[in-house]
Amino acid sequence: MALVMECIARRSANRAFTLIFLTTAALPGAAFSQAAPLPPTAPALQVVATNATGVDLQSARDTSPSCPTIVPPVASQSIARSVEADDIIRLRDFGKMDASEADPGGFAVSPDGRYLAIQLRQADPVSNSYCQALLIYDLGNVRTAPRIVDMGGDYVRRTITLYGLEGFPTGTPEPLTPKWSKDGKWLAFLKREEGITRLFVTALSEGGTRSISDGRFDVADFAWSDDASQLRYRQRENHAAAIERLQTEGRSGFQFDERFWPLAELTPYPRETPAEVERFVMIGEADTFGGSGSASQQDRMAEEAGRAPTRKGAAVAISDHRQLAARVGDKNIVCQFKECARVAAAWTVPGADEIVFMRREGFAAARTGIYRWALGENKLTNILTTDDAIRGCDFQLLLVCAREASLQPRDIVEIDLRSGKIHQLIELNPEWIARRLGTVTRLRWTNKYGIETFGDLVLPPDARHDERLPLVVVQYSSRGFLRGGTGDEYPIQAIAAKGFAVLSFDRPLDYRTAMSRAGRSVSRRHIANAWTDRASVHDSLMRGIKLAADTHPIDADHIAITGLSDGASTATYALIHADIFSLALISSCCEDPSILETGVGEAYASILRTNEYPLPWEQHKSSWKRVSLAMNASRVCAKIIIQSADREARLATASLRALRQFGRDVTMFIFPDEYHVKWQPVHRQAVFRRTLMELDDWRRLPKARCSR
Template sequence: MSAFAILLAFPAVAHARCDDIIPAPTPETGAKRPITAVDLIGLRDIGDPDSASYAGPSPFAVSPDGSRVAYIINRADLATNGYCRALVVNELRAPGPPAVLDRGGELIKILDVQRGFYLPSGATQTIVPKWSPDGRALAYLRRDNGVTQVWVANADGSGTRAVSRSSIDVDVLAWSQDGARLLFASRRDGAAADAAIDREGEAGWLYDRRVSPEISARPLTPATDELDVVAVEVQSGRTMAADSVDRAALRAAVAPDLPADPVAVAADGRRAWAERAVSSPLAPARLMASGHNGETMQCPAAACAGGALSIWWDGDAVLFLRREGWDKGDTALYRWSVDARAPVTVLRTDDVLHGCVKATTALVCTRENSVTPRRVVTIDVTTGAVREIFDPNPEFAGIRLGQVVRLRWRNDLGLEAWGDLVLPPDYRAGTKLPMVVVQYHSDGFLRGGTGDDYPIYLLAERGFAVLSTERPTFFAAAFPKLKTWYDINAANQKNWGERRSLLSSVLTGVSLAVDRGFADPARVGITGLSDGASTAAFALINARTFAAAAMSTCCMEPNTTATYGGIAWADWLRGMGYPPATANNRAFWRETSLAQNAARIDTPLLLQLADNEFRLALEAFSALREQRKPVEMYVYPDEYHVKWQPVHRRAVYERNLDWFSFWLQHEEDSDPAKAAQYARWRALRSPARSTPQPRPTR
């Protein structure tokens, strides 16, 4: 029996919640107020909140006639520890607040596929609504009571209804070509696979490649590309078997099947694409196109080699959006007539353009920069003129942010890198400040670095300089013959080449801020999540630059890595050159193991970790604690690699602020609720450490 039951006959109207999901007009008061954690956590998001993520789908769906754009707005709600979500539609010819078609639903999170199994990541999934061919309705995914279902909204705002009731999440949906049917699907036999794991548990789960102990003793569910497909007749609600045409339409809607390099198909069938001369994923992909007679045309200009994000046809011309400039810090829109040698630059900016889709004579994108949160804009594809359609966060016009200075440098390998140095709003020239390094991307509006745990503007408000770094290109880019990402990762890992390159970049950026008189070299802190945490740990072992540190994930250690990571991860690491747990290869781990270097690490370290990852930190934490080093660890329940719960994000923000204020500014918050925290931290001070006594603040 199918897992789906169709409910078209009973329209389940979404309950109106989160009335401020569309902002009210903000009066201009002149004076700006300080930024707060609530401001950052409550940002209204359109698409992936991570400004550095260019690989995901666009959040925008353009109507068939090109006059409207639909998308989902998402905002964290601290009061409920949940999220406000709304399906909205903007008229492209009349900029202004969008019309709300539906409110409600829970956050839909990404399930990563790693080593053949589904792994929860905590990151937000971009839900793209689907217009019906006649433009009268929109289908979209909405999650309620822990299950993702298909909903349909009338485009004129006259109502919404649930279309599916599945026992497991619906993963993908599409309209049939004629618009008469809705097609949706879940992973093949997903309910049966989950039930089989439950039954296996009655006699004990076999500990095999399915188990990742740092997450759970329960085996992970095997990933599959096969789908159980349902077709529903929209008018009658009758279900039917999906034919080959319907299945093809659904497969085309599956975002993970998008090619690694962009492709565009014109109305007459001609193609434009990016093609690599060699098979390495790191080789630049050059722009190609089909001529009128079917011949292949190659754009020979330098601007056509590498960095392409998206490609579109516009009449006989090819439009393409490209990252370029110093360490890919700029975005440019080009127009190439296929019979011309060089493209014409339509627009170039150091702002970040995300999720661009074509609507007749314009692109619809989000646009943001270091001091401006994401907005919806259109870009004229001929003139490059930018017009704002909707600002989802107008409150930020009345919020005081720190001063931002863009710094550029090369690391010791000559690789380009850059960072945004954020200074307090009232910074006085010549003042040397305590500084915190936030990693490892600095694209777009500055929140809290990758993973959003280290609030840049809140740190600046507290009197810190903050260096938000953009990582250089991979160390392995020097080896163009590497053909797979596995080979690239192995080359990056060999002799810790990538880790050395990243540390060199961070240290060069710190030195630049110090040399220019912004930062006090004796009061520099470092932070990081994921790859950034690995760089932070490497820095604590191989440099003496940092006086305090905070990490959101931890750690790669000789015993823990091959144990709590599970069999599949241990095998994968050994294939990349890591030794087995029984090898006792101290030389291999000398430069990366916090545990093996615990006796000589004095930097105070704060760990704020997800409950499904903290076991990987136990070896390092225990070794540092045994050596009486200043270390403290917190574990957050029901969290993943990226923390998703608003109340946890606020707690992480606040504790990171307190930690760096304590160690780098010698200040304590006078809030009585934090008395025990500061008593512990004072006890962590080494008797040999000559620092001023903390003074109460705030």
């Protein structure tokens, strides 16, 4: 969707502009039609040498394809075989790692519905880097090879604002999503080179790409004007200025305060900075302009994004409580159907008084439902209900979405809004079709608190129905493709291929949220002090393991648990409160109060106090003993392998020391230059291989016995 922009500008001696942005939003109304050849003509791209700041604008460097497998083959000639770790590492990806329904999809359909542009990435452990490419598919002939628009560029790691710390790095990829101009003649996209994320454009008729943003600052976002004459973008100038101020401050020493995250480093982060400056370039004109809008104007632009007019001018909106509503003129119409609650994404239907929306529903909200709401008739129609995860949709007459199924990596599908049929448009990993996959059984259950959850039991491809198998628990989301759990560190199909049963466990809804939805009032302090949510997750986990054992014979002496982040917290809690696990493979560790209260940082400690966690911990030892591995080291019997990012390894030191004091079998590996989610392909490969090796050794040994 493009945002309409009108600006009033006054030229001054230094070429700065005062801009007023008025925003609306519109969805393209074209439907899929018979594809035509790429248009023969389009206006030439003309950009002058300098922008408003006087900085040279450089053309993108010529790049040549250097990644032989980044472009998906039209048909795979792969020989059928079992899944190996590298098969999962080298899958072609796009969009956000753990995408939700409303996240950017990583692809864009042209306004006339004829072409689809997508930014692909593929991990390469050999070079410890990523192959990346921008491709255009002809949707009228998807069985032909795509057009390669651009290749290369650096992996773009996503940054977030965490507890007020701006620019906090993560290992997950930024969901790069190209955008078409409203006339379909231009395509804009982001690419990172030499440490800077720049904005590029290409003319569909001519090929070639050109950078049009200031090369000194990262571009954070961009949008086309409604008439395709302007391309607006926000670059992180204020953030860069904040970093410079920190460097100046460091000359006389930093004052230790809430800006620090000492768990990872001893340089402060900027606090949240003002809204970034917005600039624009003229396309097809002989000049390049820049200017800025106020924070309130940018907030309004963000608010309006995603709204689109129906035939009567209605706009769709989703409230903070996820209740669907339509605005017609000055009148708000709230959808009263129960299915209109907790809506994840919504679109208006061009030329009709209808709204299409998506929600999670069913037992434990494990299914995806798509509905059509007719405003005039106030009629609701279910279009589709599926176990597949549907994400990042681009709406024309047909809904084009990213889709994942339990055994299907993310692909591109179209959803017919009348019939509800799903049709695969683009298979991005055709080699996967030849892999021999383990069978998947969906399990559903309710814990003692009445909270629903689910999991998937994956068995080896050739498992006999009476064969007793060792069990490996992978956490903590089981929606979509069963890849490697949260963080993608424990390769489910590769583990199953080695003869293990795998329980992919989906974490139940947070206890407080579940009680609120059930209309029950609960004390935040009691939940925090009793660690009720942890107890709820643990009860769900234990019931899920029992249900898995009831479904297929399990070797009770060989049950292993894995996990990252909240999954690691579930694992360590389970080691304290249950004795069924003989191996734990975790990627972060641990919830020990002496580290959490002092070692993570003032910002995090403030959050703990706000949520009424039992602090100072010395006065609440009985509470912390429920979750602290260090305080329960004498009772832990399982072998523990920790594979931690260097920026989080200090969290494990108290537990590591205590476990070793009691002679427990614990080993920690630390990966350099890593984040909460590991981003380097060679490190993910090492974690995969070590996991498979440890599991293979463990299954051959009797269960260790120790007193509790």
